[in-house]
Amino acid sequence: MALLVLAIGIVLASGCAALAASPSPRWATRFGVGGVITGSVLGLVPTLSVLLGAPMRALYVPWHVPYGSFFVELDALSAFFVLPTFLLSSLTAMYGAEYWRADQPTKSLGPPWFFFNLLVASMILVLIARNGVLFLTAWEVMALASFFLVTCDHEQARVRDAGWTYLVATHLGAACVLVLFVLLGRQSGSLDFDRFHAPSALSGVLFMLAVIGFGSKAGFMPFHVWLPEAHPAAPSHVSALMSGVMIKTGVYGLLRMLTFLGPPSLWWGELLCAIGLLSGIVGIIFALAQHDLKRLLAYSSVENVGIITMGLGVGLLGMSTASPMLTVLGFSGALLHVVNHAFFKGLLFLGAGAVAHATGTREMDRLGGLLKTMPWTGSTFLLGAIAITGLPPLNGFVGEFVLYMGAFRGVQSFAGITAATLVSIIAGLSLIGGLAAACFTMAGGTVFLGEPRSSAAEHSHDPGLCMRLPLVILAVGCVALSLFSPVLLEVLTPTLERITGLSAAAIIAVLTPIGESLSVLVVLSGVLLLLITGLMGVRHRLLATHRVDQGVTWDCGYAQPTPRMQYTASSFTQPLTDRFALLLRSTRTLVPPHGLFPRDASLRTETEDLSQRYLFAPAFTAIGRGLSFFRWLQQGQIQLYVLYIALTLLALLVWKLG
Numbered sequence: 001m002a003l004l005v006l007a008i009g010i011v012l013a014s015g016c017a018a019l020a021a022s023p024s025p026r027w028a029t030r031f032g033v034g035g036v037i038t039g040s041v042l043g044l045v046p047t048l049s050v051l052l053g054a055p056m057r058a059l060y061v062p063w064h065v066p067y068g069s070f071f072v073e074l075d076a077l078s079a080f081f082v083l084p085t086f087l088l089s090s091l092t093a094m095y096g097a098e099y100w101r102a103d104q105p106t107k108s109l110g111p112p113w114f115f116f117n118l119l120v121a122s123m124i125l126v127l128i129a130r131n132g133v134l135f136l137t138a139w140e141v142m143a144l145a146s147f148f149l150v151t152c153d154h155e156q157a158r159v160r161d162a163g164w165t166y167l168v169a170t171h172l173g174a175a176c177v178l179v180l181f182v183l184l185g186r187q188s189g190s191l192d193f194d195r196f197h198a199p200s201a202l203s204g205v206l207f208m209l210a211v212i213g214f215g216s217k218a219g220f221m222p223f224h225v226w227l228p229e230a231h232p233a234a235p236s237h238v239s240a241l242m243s244g245v246m247i248k249t250g251v252y253g254l255l256r257m258l259t260f261l262g263p264p265s266l267w268w269g270e271l272l273c274a275i276g277l278l279s280g281i282v283g284i285i286f287a288l289a290q291h292d293l294k295r296l297l298a299y300s301s302v303e304n305v306g307i308i309t310m311g312l313g314v315g316l317l318g319m320s321t322a323s324p325m326l327t328v329l330g331f332s333g334a335l336l337h338v339v340n341h342a343f344f345k346g347l348l349f350l351g352a353g354a355v356a357h358a359t360g361t362r363e364m365d366r367l368g369g370l371l372k373t374m375p376w377t378g379s380t381f382l383l384g385a386i387a388i389t390g391l392p393p394l395n396g397f398v399g400e401f402v403l404y405m406g407a408f409r410g411v412q413s414f415a416g417i418t419a420a421t422l423v424s425i426i427a428g429l430s431l432i433g434g435l436a437a438a439c440f441t442m443a444g445g446t447v448f449l450g451e452p453r454s455s456a457a458e459h460s461h462d463p464g465l466c467m468r469l470p471l472v473i474l475a476v477g478c479v480a481l482s483l484f485s486p487v488l489l490e491v492l493t494p495t496l497e498r499i500t501g502l503s504a505a506a507i508i509a510v511l512t513p514i515g516e517s518l519s520v521l522v523v524l525s526g527v528l529l530l531l532i533t534g535l536m537g538v539r540h541r542l543l544a545t546h547r548v549d550q551g552v553t554w555d556c557g558y559a560q561p562t563p564r565m566q567y568t569a570s571s572f573t574q575p576l577t578d579r580f581a582l583l584l585r586s587t588r589t590l591v592p593p594h595g596l597f598p599r600d601a602s603l604r605t606e607t608e609d610l611s612q613r614y615l616f617a618p619a620f621t622a623i624g625r626g627l628s629f630f631r632w633l634q635q636g637q638i639q640l641y642v643l644y645i646a647l648t649l650l651a652l653l654v655w656k657l658g
Helices: 002-020 025-051 076-103 110-128 132-150 157-188 200-218 227-233 236-246 248-258 266-288 293-320 324-359 375-388 396-413 416-448 465-483 485-500 504-544 569-579 610-633 638-657
Strands: 057-062 069-074 587-591 602-606
Touching: 002 025, 002 057, 002 069, 002 110, 025 069, 025 076, 025 110, 025 485, 069 076, 069 110, 069 132, 076 110, 076 236, 076 248, 076 324, 076 465, 076 485, 110 132, 110 236, 110 248, 132 157, 132 227, 132 236, 157 200, 157 227, 157 248, 200 248, 200 266, 200 293, 227 236, 227 293, 236 248, 236 293, 236 324, 248 293, 248 324, 266 293, 266 416, 266 569, 293 324, 293 396, 293 416, 293 485, 324 375, 324 396, 324 465, 324 485, 324 504, 375 396, 375 416, 375 465, 396 416, 396 465, 396 485, 396 504, 416 569, 465 485, 465 504, 485 504
Parallel strands: none
Antiparallel strands: 057 069, 587 602
16 A cells, blocks of 8 residues: 555655746656656556455555544556556557647646646545545545636636536535535544444435436536536646546446445445436437537447446446346446546547647547558547447457446346336437447547648648657557456456445356356457458559559539538538437527638537536526625625624634534
8 A cells, every 4th residue: 555655755756856846847847757667667566456356455544634534545446447547547648748748838747747746646535435524625636726727728618618517516415425425424423434334324325425426527417517628628637637548537436436336226326327328329419419529428428427327327327226147247347447438439539639639629620531641540549449449359348348238238237217217228328329429429530531621731740759659559449448348347346346246256156157148259250350350461462563543432413522511510410410409509609601602601510518508507697796795795895704704703612512
């Protein structure tokens, strides 16, 4: 455990060193990147040992803070989330060394690197904290560090608005987590996690507080409103880190709370399945309607968190019905998707950052043809796009396959509302998979195929080695996680023991036949991959000895076709978005062509988030109007403010003595 604490200390110390070296961007970057990579390498040693079966490690140091203690522990559940956090943190730090140097040449890089390292350290501390005060402190530091990273370009009004949206959303969730810990601590007499216990009368309330509090961070609908705002505003490697691992701290928090709340009720699983279906389906539908590449990826994160939540729901259904099969397969599918999403979503956000870095825009309708000028970025992005759609032979397929198997077997074993829920899970996963395939076909085709739609796209180029290497490593990881998925299933056993309370033998009995099925699929996928690679090699060799003529595609009768006449993001997905027009409520701005030889014509669609438009905006407007009645308290006189504080303290003292 000492090694993991040392790793956190190195990350923090290097962040402070980067801040001190602010006058020198080069040294600030060296301190920031070097500290994250060094700390990650050190931290991976105890993390891997615990995942491979070593006993959990703990460290307890008393504090003078009321109810607080520096109580940290690395068990299998924490280690499972710490592993992708360290891996993605080091890769995004490496990427950021080149990205920030080019994106902010006139700015001091000390503060951004300080907050980046602070974010990494606070995420790890959240995952290993075993005291409520320590957990909430780390949670708050994580929120503030990510807020300052989101608002790096605070000169822009939209970035400031995105930052405030994120800050308000994350603190609404934190308020629920605070109430959750207060209730648990009141029942237990301590805020140390090992003493938490929840009476059955309160377990439902505590579960709802956990769903709202941690679901706000994870991006459950309708608490997701900060994701499509914050991700486009943040630097791309920060978006990759936030989407790949930071939002998973919400999933981790929910899982950790489940270990305290006792046997789950049936409605817990039903609720999480419903939230997962809502987040998955609506998230990918809204992704289809986006023009900004990073905003599309943000809605896709909502969709993938929905898939993870469906897995958690299926696992809880299994626990409430005493079905080890449903329990193990549900939680296994969710955990596998946690890791897989960290890899392919990190890859896609970094790829989007490389595109924005080279072209100066994230608007898909201004891009096109980038595969010719950015082959490394294009190839890795397209591989990530295949992975995120859940197609074999890549890693996105693995978690969904396990979840499908659990749902199919559950339908055969149960009847009534449980069977109906599992059928809806199967149907929902199928719909999400089809829409995701259409969405990322659109994104990959619009951005990387066809002809350049702008001069910036035409003259783009691949980034340097520091940005290119993380793309390649994550792309290789997407393939490796699929090929070694049977081994990864075995590694899940200690984590599943911690979550479910089942014995290792019972878990292995369920996972063994699934691992055998995955092994067959991995072999077939490997053969298919080799066959495709071989055919591409043969094609390249044959074309190398022949002249290849090029010509325009069907020009629809136009005498002078231009790149603007290609399919855009909107036109490609229009048949699908029209089907969901009632849900999307998109607004269209049409400038039709006029005359025999029209010079201008355009169509623009805008899709506003429904939760923000109909839920949060009216609520905050009403709150603002209510609070405006108290403006008379703001007199601008310090003496009055001191009097308010004194009166408040006096009232609290009287209440306590009474």
